[in-house]
Amino acid sequence: MDALFSDEQRLFQRTVRAYLEKECAPSQIRAAGGAWSWERWKGLADLGVVGLTAPEANGGLGKDETDLVLILEEAGRAALPEPLAETAGVVVPALIDVGFPEMSAEWLDAIAAGEGIATIDRRERMTLESRNGDKTAMAMAGASIAGVDIATSDRAAFATAAVLSGIADRVIDMAATYAKERQQFGKAIGSFQAVKHLLADALLGLEFARPAVYRAAWSLAKRSFDVQRDVSMAKALASDAAFNACRSALQVHGAIGYTHEHDLHLWLTKGFALCNQWGTAAWHRERVAAVLSDRSPNRTLRVSFRRSE
Amino acid sequence: MLQTTTKRSIPSSGLSLRFLTTRQISSRPVDFAFTPEQDAFRAEARAWLDANVPREPLPSFDTREGFESHRAWERTMADARWSVINWPSEYGGRDADLMRWLIFEEEYWASGAPGRVNQNGIFLLGPVLLEYGTAEQKQRFLPSIARSDEIWCQGWSEPNSGSDLASLASRGVRNGDDWVLTGQKTWCSRGAFAEWMFGIFRTEPGSERHRGLTYILIPLDAPGVTVRPITQLDGAAGFAEVFLDEVRVPVANTLGEPGQGWTIAMSTTGFERGVVLRSPGRFMATARRLVELYRSRGPDVPASLRDAVTRAWIDADAYRLHTFMDVSRFLAGGEMGAETSLNKIFWSEMDLRMHRTALELLGGEPDPRWLDGFYFSLAGPIYAGTNEIQRNIVAERVLGLPRS
Numbered sequence: 001m002d003a004l005f006s007d008e009q010r011l012f013q014r015t016v017r018a019y020l021e022k023e024c025a026p027s028q029i030r031a032a033g034g035a036w037s038w039e040r041w042k043g044l045a046d047l048g049v050v051g052l053t054a055p056e057a058n059g060g061l062g063k064d065e066t067d068l069v070l071i072l073e074e075a076g077r078a079a080l081p082e083p084l085a086e087t088a089g090v091v092v093p094a095l096i097d098v099g100f101p102e103m104s105a106e107w108l109d110a111i112a113a114g115e116g117i118a119t120i121d122r123r124e125r126m127t128l129e130s131r132n133g134d135k136t137a138m139a140m141a142g143a144s145i146a147g148v149d150i151a152t153s154d155r156a157a158f159a160t161a162a163v164l165s166g167i168a169d170r171v172i173d174m175a176a177t178y179a180k181e182r183q184q185f186g187k188a189i190g191s192f193q194a195v196k197h198l199l200a201d202a203l204l205g206l207e208f209a210r211p212a213v214y215r216a217a218w219s220l221a222k223r224s225f226d227v228q229r230d231v232s233m234a235k236a237l238a239s240d241a242a243f244n245a246c247r248s249a250l251q252v253h254g255a256i257g258y259t260h261e262h263d264l265h266l267w268l269t270k271g272f273a274l275c276n277q278w279g280t281a282a283w284h285r286e287r288v289a290a291v292l293s294d295r296s297p298n299r300t301l302r303v304s305f306r307r308s309e
Numbered sequence: 310m311l312q313t314t315t316k317r318s319i320p321s322s323g324l325s326l327r328f329l330t331t332r333q334i335s336s337r338p339v340d341f342a343f344t345p346e347q348d349a350f351r352a353e354a355r356a357w358l359d360a361n362v363p364r365e366p367l368p369s370f371d372t373r374e375g376f377e378s379h380r381a382w383e384r385t386m387a388d389a390r391w392s393v394i395n396w397p398s399e400y401g402g403r404d405a406d407l408m409r410w411l412i413f414e415e416e417y418w419a420s421g422a423p424g425r426v427n428q429n430g431i432f433l434l435g436p437v438l439l440e441y442g443t444a445e446q447k448q449r450f451l452p453s454i455a456r457s458d459e460i461w462c463q464g465w466s467e468p469n470s471g472s473d474l475a476s477l478a479s480r481g482v483r484n485g486d487d488w489v490l491t492g493q494k495t496w497c498s499r500g501a502f503a504e505w506m507f508g509i510f511r512t513e514p515g516s517e518r519h520r521g522l523t524y525i526l527i528p529l530d531a532p533g534v535t536v537r538p539i540t541q542l543d544g545a546a547g548f549a550e551v552f553l554d555e556v557r558v559p560v561a562n563t564l565g566e567p568g569q570g571w572t573i574a575m576s577t578t579g580f581e582r583g584v585v586l587r588s589p590g591r592f593m594a595t596a597r598r599l600v601e602l603y604r605s606r607g608p609d610v611p612a613s614l615r616d617a618v619t620r621a622w623i624d625a626d627a628y629r630l631h632t633f634m635d636v637s638r639f640l641a642g643g644e645m646g647a648e649t650s651l652n653k654i655f656w657s658e659m660d661l662r663m664h665r666t667a668l669e670l671l672g673g674e675p676d677p678r679w680l681d682g683f684y685f686s687l688a689g690p691i692y693a694g695t696n697e698i699q700r701n702i703v704a705e706r707v708l709g710l711p712r713s
Contacts, residue, residue: 001347001408002340003630004637009338066339176708191711193697196704200654203703207651211630212623218341233623282616289619292600 003211005070013070016049020078026263029081036082036117038131045114049084053092058105059112064221065089069162069214076166079266083119087111089159091118091126094140094152103136122277124152150220154231157278158220161213161231161238167271168206168238168245174264175199175249195252202241202248209237229291232284239275239284246271341633343412350405351412357389358420369681370426371545376460376502379426383457393431393455396439400447401455407636415590419597426499430454430461432586434507437524437573441565450526464494464508464527464551465574472698475518475571479553481510481525487557488512488525490533493550496692500549501538504529509570522570526562533557543684586693587656589629595663595682596625602670602679610670617666624659628652647706650699657689657696 005013023040044050052068054060061067068088075084092111095104107128110116115131128136140152176199179190189195216234219227246268250257257264275281343351363382368375386392387401395410396402405413425431435454438447453459470477479492494508506527513521529536533556538546565573603610603618631652639645664683671679690696704710 001343001633002337002637003633004337004641005339006337008336172708176710179710188711190704190708191713193701193713196708196710196713197697197700199708199710200700200703203708204651204654207648208624208627208631208655211634212627214339214634215341215630218339222342233626236623237627285616285619285623288623289615292619292622293604 003214005066005214009067009070012048012067013074016044016047016071016074017077019043019047020074020080024078024080026079026266029079029266032081034081038114041082041117042114044082044084045112050088050114051092051108051112053088053096054108054112055096058108060092060108065093065158065217066214066221068159069217072159072162073166073169076163076168076270077170079167079170079270083117085159085163086120086156087118089162090120090152090155091128093150093155094126097150098140107136120152120156124156150223150227153278154228155220157235157284158213158216158231160274160278161209161216161234164238164242164271164274165206165210165213167267167274168202168209168242171245171249171264171267171271172199172202172206174267175202175252179252189252198248198251202245205237205241205244209234209241212237229288232279232287235279236281236284236288239281242271243275243281341630347408347412350409351416354391354413354416355420357391358416358422361385361389362420362422366421366678367423369545370424370499371501371547373502376426376499379423380457380460382423383425383427387456392457393435396435396451396455400451406640408633408640411588411590411632411636413590414588415593418588418590418594421594427454427457427460428586429463429498429503429507430457430459430505433463434461437564437576440576441524441569441573445561446526446564459504460499460502461505461507462497462500462503462529462549462551464497464506466496467493468495468550472695477509477511477522479508479510480514481512481523482514483512483560484557486560488523488560488563490525490527490553490556490558493552495539495550496548497551498548498692500529500536500551501546506551507564509574512567512570519571521568522574523567524564524570524573525558526564527553527556527558531556531558541684543681587652587660589625589632592625592628592656592660592663595660596622599663599667599670602667606670614666614669617662617669621659621663621666624655625663628656628659631655647702650694650702651707653693654690654696654699654703657686660686660689 023043028037041050048061049071051058051060052063052071053065054062056062072085072089074080092108095108107116107118110130111118111128116128117130118126118128120126123139125137125139128138176190179195179199180188182189190199212230212234216227216230218224219230224230249264250268253262253264256262257268259265279287367378367382370376370379383392390398390401390403391413393401394403394405394413395407396404398404403409431454435451438450438454442450450459454461464479465474465477467477467479479490479494481488481490483489488510490510492510494506497503497506500506506529507524508527509522509524511521512523516522527534529551533554535552535554536549537552538549541547599618599621603615635645635652664679664686667676667679668683694702701713705712
């Protein structure tokens with residue numbers, strides 16, 4: 001048990017944060033009308049971000065979800081318009097798991113180089129698109145490897161949970177900063193207990209969702225028997241945490257937060273949308289409930305960290 | 310991941326580095342699997358507990374009979390060196406690191422073992438004795454705590470100093486080699502039967518707030534001490550008030566330096582709120598019992614209660630994961646800071662929700678264990694610093710909001 005990210009993992013996270021602060025500022029997102037930027041995507045690829053989970057043979061870094069999770073949080077913190085979660089968190093692992101070797105190799109090369117990008121729709125149909133306009137679609141429900149089912153929808157739920165955690169982190173920061181600056185009744189509104197407790201609760205939700213998101217990353221990477229339960233727990237907690245954080249951040253900002261003029265909406269609209277995508281909190285809790293109701297011997301409640309054999 | 314953040318370490322540019330600034334050093338990627346050594350330790354603890362935990366529940370430790378039977382259980386544990394495993398072996402421990410302690414706690418509560426009657430001595434006083442005590446004090450007190458030969462209560466709150474603890478007025482006056490203590494302490498859990506009390510007293514006349522306080526160890530059989538049990542809302546005498554009327558205590562019973570009392574007391578509370586007072590094992594055990602109760606009620610449980618049970622289990626597991634991350638960071642050289650207040654809010658409110666859900670599943674059916682647990686869980690958001698105070702601490706010291 002060493003539930004701590006390595007200095008290398010944290011350093012990579014810091015590098016990505018610095019890049020996004022420079023290349024994905026709210027003004028830049030607004031100027032492009034929220035559209036994808038191939039230049040930024042290429043820049044992320046040069047850092048190793050886009051091909052993080054792609055094999056080294058294809059120009060990627062060959063890393064797993066425990067490396068990806070911190071980077072997806074940064075994507076959420078930056079309200080990144082490009083589909084990094086879908087590309088690096090869902091489609092690349094799916095291509096590796098069950099892809100048709102020749103087609104996969106070609107697309108993995110393109111993605112790792114920042115020349116390819118991937119999305120997935122609600123019906124789990126994946127679309128691969130290249131910078132020069134090539135497009136291909138495929139469907140892949142998941143793979144069973146070493147006896148453990150990894151559903152595409154579970155990868156998507158995990159990646160979404162990680163992005164939500166980053167969104168929650170950012171809007172809490174924004175609200176805390178605003179509460180320190182905004183004066184009413186002659187003092188900063190952050191000195192009022194009602195405001196303090198609202199933000200303390202938002203942080204509470206995030207802080208206890210985060211370890212579950214990290215554990216889900218680990219369970220995916222290790223193909224744990226409990227991967228479905230762990231992913232569902234992560235998405236349930238992250239959805240609720242992000243909803244509360246977004247809602248509280250808006251409340252602290254007041255009317256200005258409700259405007260398009262203020263940057264807050266870049267995160268709020270994403271957060272409110274993503275918390276119900278790839279399974280609502282209630283849907284995922286119901287999936288955990290099914291595990292808790294299951295008395296079969298493979299379902300032990302006693303030890304909850306198990307790798308596949 | 311939660312990192313150490315204090316008021317000082319928050320970058321002036323804002324909060325964006327909240328989760329990145331840290332003194333931790335780790336060269337390994339994150340790993341949630343236990344090592345073979347940790348698994349072996351777990352198996353050893355489980356085997357001992359399976360063989361030794363009393364089959365019948367002991368009477369409540371808030372009765373004289375129950376207090377003594379719990380003391381006997383502590384001695385059974387001490388004989389096998391299980392009572393204070395994270396202490397140095399010279400004082401009865403096993404030099405176990407916090408990760409092993411968490412594993413032991415999981416097994417302890419999963420086994421249905423009795424509550425820890427000397428938890429104030431073992432978990433609150435022990436660590437500060439190890440840090441601030443003299444060699445003589447350690448030798449004098451630690452082994453007797455490990456065996457529960459002496460059971461401790463905490464003397465902090467006063468009738469007019471609860472959330473505002475720093476306003477406390479009980480005083481100590483130096484007289485030769487003695488402190489002469491006068492005042493009133495209250496809400497002392499297990500104070501009715503305890504042998505000793507650790508407390509903080511105002512020893513500098515005219516001092517205010519956190520200054521001029523001293524941490525003093527007091528035998529409750531000293532002349533001038535009057536202990537009055539307080540009957541709680543559930544009918545048990547779980548805590549007591551302690552009156553001190555010119556009680557003479559040797560200056561050698563001072564922990565740390567005179568005037569250092571607040572610092573020492575807060576080093577206890579940080580850790581208390583953080584990890585040691587309420588390990589995740591306790592709540593995982595409650596969550597599992599709740600799941601068992603839910604399963605036993607058949608298929609007609611309303612969906613909303615099924616969801617409440619699921620939330621309880623998820624929250625308990627989230628608390629567990631969070632603690633493993635905290636402890637991993639701590640073992641890598643990080644510190645526990647104000648974010649421990651988050652833990653206290655989380656576990657106390659989770660515990661209350663779990664017990665409420667159990668009573669709803671029971672639907673009025675009498676079940677003394679769940680009912681006692683429910684009443685105890687009601688106290689959680691109050692003791693060890695109310696959750697309102699904790700939310701202020703989180704807002705001010707973690708989020709950097711201005712003081713009121």
